[in-house]
Structure formats: structure tokens, C-alpha cells
Amino acid sequence: MLDEKQYNAGIQSQNIGSNEFGSNNILDEKQLGPAPQIEINLEYKPITLDQIQQQKVAPKKQSSYKGATLTLFKTFVGSGILALPYSFAKGGYVLSTIVFVLLSLLINYQQVNFIMMADKYRQPNQLMDYSKFIEITLGARYRSFSKLIVGSMQWGCCISYVIFFMEFFEIAFYGNDTSTFQHQLYYLLIALLILLPMTLIQNMAVFTKVSAIANGLIVFPLVMIIVSAIQAIINESYPKKYHLIDFSGLSTMIGVSIYSFEAVGVLLNIQSSMQKKEKFQRLLQLTTIAVVLLFIIFSLVCGFGYGIDINQIVLFNLQDNPFMAVVQISYAIGLLLSFPVQLLPAFQILEGNEKVNSYIYKSQDSANRKRIIIRMVQVVLLSLIAMFIPQFAVFLSLVGGFSGSALQFYFPLVIYKKNFYDSQPVRQRTTYCCLMIIGIIVGSFAAINSLILLIKG
Numbered sequence: 001m002l003d004e005k006q007y008n009a010g011i012q013s014q015n016i017g018s019n020e021f022g023s024n025n026i027l028d029e030k031q032l033g034p035a036p037q038i039e040i041n042l043e044y045k046p047i048t049l050d051q052i053q054q055q056k057v058a059p060k061k062q063s064s065y066k067g068a069t070l071t072l073f074k075t076f077v078g079s080g081i082l083a084l085p086y087s088f089a090k091g092g093y094v095l096s097t098i099v100f101v102l103l104s105l106l107i108n109y110q111q112v113n114f115i116m117m118a119d120k121y122r123q124p125n126q127l128m129d130y131s132k133f134i135e136i137t138l139g140a141r142y143r144s145f146s147k148l149i150v151g152s153m154q155w156g157c158c159i160s161y162v163i164f165f166m167e168f169f170e171i172a173f174y175g176n177d178t179s180t181f182q183h184q185l186y187y188l189l190i191a192l193l194i195l196l197p198m199t200l201i202q203n204m205a206v207f208t209k210v211s212a213i214a215n216g217l218i219v220f221p222l223v224m225i226i227v228s229a230i231q232a233i234i235n236e237s238y239p240k241k242y243h244l245i246d247f248s249g250l251s252t253m254i255g256v257s258i259y260s261f262e263a264v265g266v267l268l269n270i271q272s273s274m275q276k277k278e279k280f281q282r283l284l285q286l287t288t289i290a291v292v293l294l295f296i297i298f299s300l301v302c303g304f305g306y307g308i309d310i311n312q313i314v315l316f317n318l319q320d321n322p323f324m325a326v327v328q329i330s331y332a333i334g335l336l337l338s339f340p341v342q343l344l345p346a347f348q349i350l351e352g353n354e355k356v357n358s359y360i361y362k363s364q365d366s367a368n369r370k371r372i373i374i375r376m377v378q379v380v381l382l383s384l385i386a387m388f389i390p391q392f393a394v395f396l397s398l399v400g401g402f403s404g405s406a407l408q409f410y411f412p413l414v415i416y417k418k419n420f421y422d423s424q425p426v427r428q429r430t431t432y433c434c435l436m437i438i439g440i441i442v443g444s445f446a447a448i449n450s451l452i453l454l455i456k457g
Contacts, residue, residue, distance in 0.1 A: 062275045069283055072263060072270055074214050074338050076291045079160040080260035080400075081222070083393040084295055085302035085314045087256040090249025090393075093242060093303055097296060099250070103257050104292045106439055107408055108285065111267065113432070114412050115281050117420065118268055122277075128268045130407065137415045149406045153265045155382055156399030158343050161335050162386035163395070164313060165191045168332050171316055172325060184387050195379055198340045217334030221315065221327045226298060228318055229305025241308045251449030255397025258404040258443055260295060265407060312393040347375055391454065398450035405443020409436045 063071065088096040118133050134146035169187040231237070243249075263270075271280040303310060306317045315331055318324040389395045413436035421429050 063270075063273045064275060065279055065283065068270055068274045068280065069287060070215055071273075072267075072283065072287050073291070074218070075263035075266055075270070076261065076287065077215075077218055077222075077294070078157060078262055078338060079164055079335065080256060080262055080396060081295060081298060082164065082313045082315055083256050083396050084260060084299045085306070086310050086312045086393050087249070087253040087397070088299040089243070089303050089308075089310050090246065091253030092244045092246035092249070093300060094244040095246065095250065096253050097300070099254060100257050100296060100299075101292075103254070103442075104261075104288070106435060107258070107261050107264075108288045110408055110412055110436065110439070111261075111264065111284060111288070112281060113416075115267065115271065115284065117412075117415060118271075119277075127272045129272070130265055130268055133268060134411060134415070137419050138411075142411075142414070146411060149403050149411070150265050153262070153399065153403035153407055154343055155378075156259075156395075156403060157262050158339060158379075159382050159386045159389065160392065160396055160399070161339055162188075162191055162383045163389055163392050164335060165332060166386065167313060167316065167392070168328060172328065181387075188383050188387065192380065192383060194336055195339055195383075196376055198336070214334045214337035217330045217337070221331035221334075222294075222298060224324070224327045225314060225318065226301050228324075229302045232305040233301075242304070251401075251446045252394060252397045252453070254442055255399075255401040255404075255446035255450050256393055257400070258408065258446065259396045259400025261291075261404070261408070262400075264404065312391065343378070347378070389454075394450050394453045397446055398454060401443045401445070401447030401450055405440055405447070409439030409443065412436060413440070 088100075090096075091099065117137075118128060121133065121136050122128050130150050131143070131147045135143045138146075166184055166187045169190065170183060174183070267284070271277050274280055302314050302317070306314070309317070311317045315328055318327060413433060416429075416432060416436075421433075424432070
């Protein structure tokens with residue numbers, strides 16, 4: 001049993017019981033001990049506008065438990081679920097299911113402990129994000145690297161969204177799976193006209209109501225995809241050729257699986273937006289259980305329904321009729337509404353760059369103008385990159401294997417080793433370190449193989 005006692009940072013006590021996945025967390029308050037002392041540099045430096053904004057307390061408008069649940073669910077259920085059925089087919093359905101469950105256990109175990117470690121350093125009402133926590137615990141040495149990895153994960157998520165939009169527009173307008181360069185330019189312009197205004201929102205709590213709408217727009221198409229797949233199973237509409245175990249496609253399956261837990265980069269942001277932050281840990285566990293069950297059921301039903309004809313974006317397996325077109329449009333709108341949530345951490349990374357701020361943020365009006373320009377440039381560049389990505393699922397596997405495994409396993413391991421390792425019993429610290437190293441190795445394997453596949457085209 002894991003008993004959470006009151007954190008030094010002022011977190012209220014709450015008994016969350018044992019991990020629902022059956023794996024007890026190895027970190028508790030007694031073993032963590034007091035947070036290590038942080039060295040203070042008293043050297044004078046001019047304070048920039050962005051630094052002042054970062055020191056503000058939590059925004060007045062904060063999310064309720066229900067609102068945070070909707071936001072968290074939406075960040076989990078994004079573009080990754082569209083590629084999971086294809087990746088399950090590549091790895092074989094028995095092998096893929098086993099590997100996915102094991103990865104889910106490992107990721108949930110790490111995320112719960114990561115939140116506990118972050119709570120040790122959180123001050124009352126302090127805004128905390130992934131990069132900020134890395135900077136506090138590891139110092140300037142890891143600051144730039146962590147920001148790059150966090151940004152690459154969120155940028156990868158958003159690139160996958162744009163890839164989906166372009167393929168969606170081509171199928172909707174012309175009924176083709178592949179599009180010409182000229183068509184892609186048209187679709188890029190349409191996507192930018194929709195995305196650019198939404199990227200100017202800064203407060204995560206604003207997305208509470210938006211996430212509720214996005215969840216509805218995404219859950220409805222997922223239900224229709226399952227219904228369509230079940231009908232295909234009954235009617236035997238597609239050629240049935242199943243692989244139960246296929247090690248040749250295992251790397252893609254692993255990478256996409258890690259990517260599917262794409263919320264890792266915004267977990268601390270969502271927690272910071274909550275009114276009752278001490279409840280986030282329980283919320284994360286329950287949401288993860290629901291998401292894992294959804295992913296497995298969805299992937300298996302679609303795989304058995306569509307057989308060897310399963311698309312890398314399973315949404316495009318739906319039959320060509322007006323109703324299914326509405327279903328596809330619904331999912332596209334849902335992704336559009338979640339686009340700013342995924343890109344917000346990447347925005348904050350560049351906007352928090354001291355060298356940039358020192359010469360562009362000379363006044364409040366100038367800061368606002370420059371911030372808008374930086375965000376728009378990011379969106380345009382990401383959209384242009386998306387035009388040249390040939391394989392949706394393999395790209396997700398690359399992002400998951402590289403950025404996802406670094407955020408899920410590498411940085412938590414380094415933080416733990418530097419700040420908490422010595423205070424832990426030998427058995428528990430050995431368990432934690434070994435599990436994180438396994439995650440790093442598995443993620444690296446997926447990233448290298450996915451990069452090779454992308455280069456080969």
C-alpha cells in the first residue's frame with residue numbers, strides 16, 4: 001500500500017491506496033525526505049518581462065477536477081490512437097497487446113512517481129511545467145536539453161495533426177489517399193487559417209470548456225469507427241489476414257505506443273491549472289486506466305475488422321458516404337481544438353528564452369507583438385515540415401521512441417538519481433533505476449528503426 005502523507009510543499013494528505021495497475025510506487029514521503037537545498041546565485045541580472053510573468057502565482061481562473069479530467073483525457077486521446085490499430089497489426093495482435101500492457105504499466109508507474117517528486121519542489125500556487133521542474137532539480141546543465149526534448153515532443157504531436165489534416169482534406173475533396181504538392185499547399189493554407197488564431201491563447205484553464213467539446217467531437221468518431229469495424233467483422237467485408245506475433249513490426253508498435261501517452265509534456269501544466277492540485281495523482285491513475293482500456297479495445301476491434309487493408313490513419317477506413325464524412329470532420333475539428341494545448345509548452349520554451357527576451361521585449365506592447373510573431377512562425381514551420389513526412393505511423397513511432405522515451409524515462413531517472421537516490425532503500429532504488437533503463441533501451445530501439453524506415457521511404 002502507498003500512503004501519501006502531506007508533502008513539504010503544502011500538498012494536503014490523501015490516501016490513494018495501491019497503484020491500480022498492481023505496481024506499488026516506490027517513492028513515499030518518508031523516503032523522499034526534505035527537498036535538497038538549491039544553490040542561490042546572487043549575481044545581478046536585469047529582469048525581463050517574461051521572467052516577471054513566470055513568477056506570477058497560479059491564474060485566478062483554474063480548472064475543476066472535472067475540467068482537468070477532460071483536458072487530460074483529450075491530451076491522451078489525440079493523433080496517436082489513429083495509428084495504434086495499424087501498429088498493432090504490424091507487431092501482431094498477441095505480441096502487441098502484451099507489449100502495450102507492459103509499457104502502460106511502466107509509464108503509469110513512472111508518471112505517478114514523477115508527480116510525487118515534482119510536488120516535493122512545488123511552492124504554494126506556483127506554476128510548474130516540465131522544463132521548469134528539470135531546471136529546478138538538475139540546474140542549467142540540463143535546462144536547454146530538456147527544453148529541446150519537451151519542444152520536440154509537442155512539435156511532433158502538432159506535426160502529426162497537420163499530416164492528418166492534409167490527408168483528411170485530400171480524401172474529403174478528391175477521395176484520394178495521396179495528394180499532389182499543389183493540393184498540399186491549398187490544405188496547408190486552410191489549416192493555417194484555422195490554427196493560427198487558436199495558438200494565441202495562453203491560459204491552460206481556458207481549455208476546460210474547449211476540451212469538453214473536443215472530447216465529444218473525438219469520442220463520437222471513435223465509437224463510429226468501432227461500430228464500422230464490428231460490422232466489417234460480421235459481414236466479412238475486408239480480407240482477413242492476421243499476424244498474432246510479428247517481430248519485424250515491433251519497433252513501430254513500441255514507438256507509437258510510447259507516443260500514445262503524449263500527455264507527458266503537459267502533465268505538470270494541467271496539474272498547475274487545477275484548483276485542488278493534490279487530487280491530480282488520483283486523477284492521472286484513473287484516466288490512464290480508462291485510456292489504456294480504450295486503446296486496446298479500439299486497436300483489436302479495428303484490426304480484426306479491417307484486416308490487411310487497415311490504414312495508417314484508421315479513420316480513413318470508414319466507408320465513403322455522407323454520414324461517415326461528417327464523422328471524419330468531427331474528429332478533425334476535435335484535433336483542431338486540442339492543437340493549442342499540445343503546442344503551449346513549446347511556445348513557453350521559446351518565449352522564456354532570456355537571450356530572445358533581452359532584445360525583443362522592451363515594452364508590454366512589444367512583448368505581445370513579438371510573442372504573436374514567434375507563435376505564428378512556429379505553426380507555419382511545423383506545417384511546412386508536415387508536408388514532407390511520408391508515413392504517419394512511422395513518424396509517430398520516431399517521435400515516441402526519441403522524445404517520448406526521453407521525457408518518460410531518461411529525465412525522471414536523472415532527477416531521481418541526483419536528488420532522491422541516496423535516501424531510498426537499495427531494493428527500491430535498484431527497481432526504479434532498472435525499470436527506467438529498460439524504458440530508455442526500448443524507446444531507443446523504436447527510434448532508430450523508425451528513422452531507418454523514414455529514410456528508406
